[in-house]
Amino acid sequence: MRIEVIVPVRDAAAILPDCLAAIRGQTLAPAAIHLSVAPSRDATELVVASSTASDPRFRVHDNPAGDRGSGLNVALATLDAETEAVAMVDAQSRLEPDYLERSAAVMEETGAAVVGGAMHPVGEGVVGRAIAAALSSAIGVGDSSFHFDGTARDVESVYLGVYRRSVLDTVGRYDPSLLRTEDDDMNARIRAAGGRIRLDPSIRSRYLGRQTLRGLFRQYRGYGHSKVALAAKRPGAIRLRHLVPAAFVGAIVGAAVISLLAWPPALPLALLAYVGGLLVAGSLRTELALASRLAFVAAAATMHLGYGIGTWQAILSGAWRR
Numbered sequence: 001m002r003i004e005v006i007v008p009v010r011d012a013a014a015i016l017p018d019c020l021a022a023i024r025g026q027t028l029a030p031a032a033i034h035l036s037v038a039p040s041r042d043a044t045e046l047v048v049a050s051s052t053a054s055d056p057r058f059r060v061h062d063n064p065a066g067d068r069g070s071g072l073n074v075a076l077a078t079l080d081a082e083t084e085a086v087a088m089v090d091a092q093s094r095l096e097p098d099y100l101e102r103s104a105a106v107m108e109e110t111g112a113a114v115v116g117g118a119m120h121p122v123g124e125g126v127v128g129r130a131i132a133a134a135l136s137s138a139i140g141v142g143d144s145s146f147h148f149d150g151t152a153r154d155v156e157s158v159y160l161g162v163y164r165r166s167v168l169d170t171v172g173r174y175d176p177s178l179l180r181t182e183d184d185d186m187n188a189r190i191r192a193a194g195g196r197i198r199l200d201p202s203i204r205s206r207y208l209g210r211q212t213l214r215g216l217f218r219q220y221r222g223y224g225h226s227k228v229a230l231a232a233k234r235p236g237a238i239r240l241r242h243l244v245p246a247a248f249v250g251a252i253v254g255a256a257v258i259s260l261l262a263w264p265p266a267l268p269l270a271l272l273a274y275v276g277g278l279l280v281a282g283s284l285r286t287e288l289a290l291a292s293r294l295a296f297v298a299a300a301a302t303m304h305l306g307y308g309i310g311t312w313q314a315i316l317s318g319a320w321r322r
Helices: 016-024 044-052 068-076 099-110 125-135 165-171 182-192 213-233 240-261 266-283 290-316
Strands: 003-009 032-037 058-062 085-088 093-095 114-117 159-164 197-199 205-208
Touching: 003 016, 003 068, 003 099, 016 032, 016 044, 016 093, 032 044, 032 068, 044 058, 058 068, 068 182, 085 099, 085 165, 099 114, 099 159, 099 197, 125 213, 125 290, 159 165, 159 182, 159 205, 165 182, 182 197, 182 213, 213 240, 213 290, 240 266, 240 290, 266 290
Parallel strands: 003 032, 003 085, 032 058, 114 197
Antiparallel strands: 085 159, 093 205, 114 159
16 A cells, blocks of 8 residues: 655654654655644754655645644645555654554555554653653543554544545545644544544554643643634534533632632532542552652643633634634
């Protein structure tokens, strides 16, 4: 199977070389490697130039809009006619050497429109490891299937994803107005057109997540905000788990109001119950050192608050109308 790879790139000078090394080292060599480069605040353009000079498979595209969906669209417009599948890869990802080979095999065996594996977050230091643990915990991400290994099965979405080229030609390109949920929208369109999305644990990669709580909060606030825009366009793509963080933030605000107006212990008791639950969940992560188990509480709370606040910001600003 002939596969091309697309990597949208922005502010990725420190992490891009390892990502590209993993792509170069694939047992099934990609026919072309597209880099869609957005305006960056670091030395990303220099890293791209130095990394691609000696390999004719690299094709570098400008992505002045800056968002991931636009970057993917720019590259998709230049695919070779013979290409059968396209692997969407982020600079934060690290593909295992047989990633493309296993993806091609699963796609051919199952006839699926999209194939992919589970997300395996990795982190460095006390906070980074805690964030990675929260990203692989139901406490942090709910029941989203691609965050867990499980068994090979049809699902609603996969991490990254290798897409059958003919299906992309049928359903159209990514919607650049959905800044963090363009994948959800694309996968919903593919399912509506009768395509299947296959999760297979043999398709392996790692994800280098945010390494600070501030970065994690900004990321998840963006997710919560973008889900509202997606819900306005495609209500069927929203699940109950997407509304839980907003309900949590609403409950905390409600408890604060009750504390001020009627019953002072309401907010402290609510926070105590919440933090206690996170401490229990963190204590079960025996692979973490004690400091990272405590940081797990902060990471999970940051994800919940960021997502919930982003959701409410989008609702109150009228983003759902657009």
